Amino acid sequence: MNNVNLLIVDDEPIICRGLRETVQWEDAEVTVIGEAYDGEEALRLIAELDVDLVLTDICMPFMDGLRLAEKVKETMPHVRIVILSGYGEFEYARQAVRLGIEDFLLKPAEIPEMLGMISRIAGEIRKERRLDFARRQEQRLARIRELMLGGTEANLSPSSEPSEPHEAAAEYRFVASQIVRGAEWLDKLDEPLSPAAMECWKTGVDSALNRLGAQPLSFYYHPNVLLTLCHEQETTDERLLSERLSEIAYxxxxxxxxxxxxxxxxxxxxxxxxxxxxxxxxxxxATVDPDRSVRFASGADGSCRSLSSELAPDTEKRILQAFIQNDKEQMDGGIRQWITDLSARGCPVIELFRLYEELRHVVLRKMRSSGVKNADQAAEFPLAKTFDLHLYNTFETAGAFISAEMHAMMAAVQPGTLGKNGWLVERALGYIRDRSHIDLKASEVSAWLKITPSYFSVIFKQHVGCGFTEYVNGLRIDRAKVYLSDTHDRVFEIADKVGYKDYKYFVAVFKATTGVTPTEYRNLETGKVG
Structure with missing residues (x-):
């Protein structure tokens, strides 16, 4: 609510009524919420009503304006007070100043002067409201983020959650958003979303929800999942919500x-x-119906439809033969046919992941039972650590990943291929080290090696123990540490030298890697030298 609530206090009812009726309070977005004729009555009304601002005379029976101001300051310090004082009341005014009262009007006050002062104070109250709301939202967001990323449910119990009086009847809901074909898109960038892109995504979603009156709290659950808690006074119509979200889908x-x-x-x-x-x-x-931008959960679990699927015997046979014969073309054809069948049946990608785990175990088991050499080498590719359903979230990207991993497994059982892959990775590491200070992408390295990006990703992680982006960031941060310790270059200059065009992103990566900001690191290193 934007209006500021004003209580008028004067022992003469005619003055109270005159102030209420003759001043255009609405011009200052102020609502006169009540009148009181002495300080005691004013205190009672302030306790009962939602009062933001008090306009009070000094001289009144029972409890004067000065005593009223003192009581209000003690018990409700957020309530602002404006004192009306006469020419002969300077001693009262001095006492009011000692109480922290800064706003005075000298009687008889001109209406424009009075309205101007009240308008200024109302603006300050609204600004403080916004700041307070932002602080509470940030506290709430921190608790929600902690809870969703591994905290306990007690963190958001109603007793611990700061709230406004109107929030008791509120409803909540979550909106999760994700980029389709996230792996391909991030491969283009070859680094996590930049802070500017992440903020742009968040702002677009928050703006759409704000227009519906759903107060949004957004944070990144995953680099490709923005999770937004909506706080709704009235349940938003699903059709309207779907329309608004669909408008920003592209x-x-x-x-x-x-x-x-x-x-x-x-x-x-x-x-x-x-x-x-x-x-x-x-x-x-999301991939069950690719043209459908918005999906609604039917209950609290909201899980996607799971089909009772089994591996087709002919698929199993075809892929096993491809392994034995080292036939990549046959392998890719079998995987494509298998994925096409699952897609046509409306299987979600998570079901593809489950079936691939099963397929992988079947292939490895039959390879061992058939006496295939180096079968255990193929088993060393840890699927669960690399397959990210929030990135490989379409059949196309998931299929490319599966093909690349199957090729790597196939290569592992062929004599000499482990050494070949190691040689490829060593060449890649040299190429990366020489160019980590420029805008380098994994797709560029894989093209230089003349292998597919997906295959490069698999063998790189297998041999190095981390992903391409993590490795490049490590090189850049190590170089940045040297610059911070040995030079007086500015932080943004160092960011550019080591390969980061986005200064804020550099600071974020540096802190995530070292636990301190670049400036803090430099200060620590300078302290060691001194």
Whole structure:
């Protein structure tokens, strides 16, 4: 609510009425919420009503304006006070100043002067409201983030959650959003979303929800999952919510399509994690109907439809033969046919992941039973650590990943290929070290090696133990440490020298890697030298 509530206090009712009726309070977005004729009555009304500002005379029976101001300062320090004083009341005014009262009007006050002062104070009150709301939202967001990323549900119990009086009847819901084909898009960038891109995504979603009156609190659950808690006074119509989200599905700045998953509504904040995860899990169903931008959960779990699927015997046979014969073309054809069948049946990608785990175990088991050499080498590719459903969230990207991993497994059982892959990675490391200070992409390195980006990703992680981006960031941060310790270059200059065009992103990566900001690191190193 933008209006500021004013209480007028004077022992003469005619003055109270005159002030209420003759001043155009609405011009200052001020509402006269009541009148009191002495300090005691004013205190009672302030306790009962939602008063922001008191305009009071000094000389009154029972409790004068000065005593009233003192009481209000003690018990309700957020309430602002303006004192009306006469020419002969300077001693009162001095005492008021000692109490911290800064706003005075000399009687008889001119209406423009009075309205100007009240308007100024009302603006200050509204600004403080916004700051207070932002502080509370930040505190709430921190608790929600902690809860969703591994905290306990007690963190958001109603007793610990700061709230406004109107929040008791509020409803909540989560909106999760994700970029379709996230792996391909991030491969283009070859680094996590920059702070500017992440803020742009968040702003677009928050703006759409704000227009519906749903107060949004957004944070990144995953580099490709923005999770937003909506606080609704009235339940938003699903059709209207779907329309608003669909309008921003094709994000003009990101240049990629967004899909949305919306949880059911809930009132108990202790259920926050349950409903938040329901929205996240619903994203897994995004590829069941690629043209549908917004999906709504039917209940608290919100899990996507799971089909009772089994590996087709002919698929199993075809892929096993491809392994034995080292036939990549046959392997890719079998995987494509398998994925096409699953897609046609409406399987979500998470089901593809489950079936691939099964397929992988079947292939490895039959390879061992057939006496294939180096079968154990193929088993060393840890699928669960590399397959990210929030990135490989379409059949196309998931299929490319599966093909690359199967090729790597196939190569592992062929004599001499482990050494060949190691040689490829060593060449890649030299190439990366020489060029880490420029805008370097994994796709550029894989093209130089004349292998596919997906295959490069698999063998790089297998041999180095981390992903391409993590490795490049490590090189850049190590170089940045040297510059910070040995030179007086500015931080933004160092960021550019080591390969970061986005200064804020450099600071974020540096702190995530070292635990301190670049400036803090330099100060620590300078302290050691001194």
């Amino acid at each position: 994000h003009s700045v990101l240049g990629e399509k967004l899909v949305f998953a919306v949880s059911a509504t809930f009132r108990d904040l202790a259920e926050t994690k349950r409903y938040g995860m329901s929205a996240v899990h619903l994203l897994y169903a």
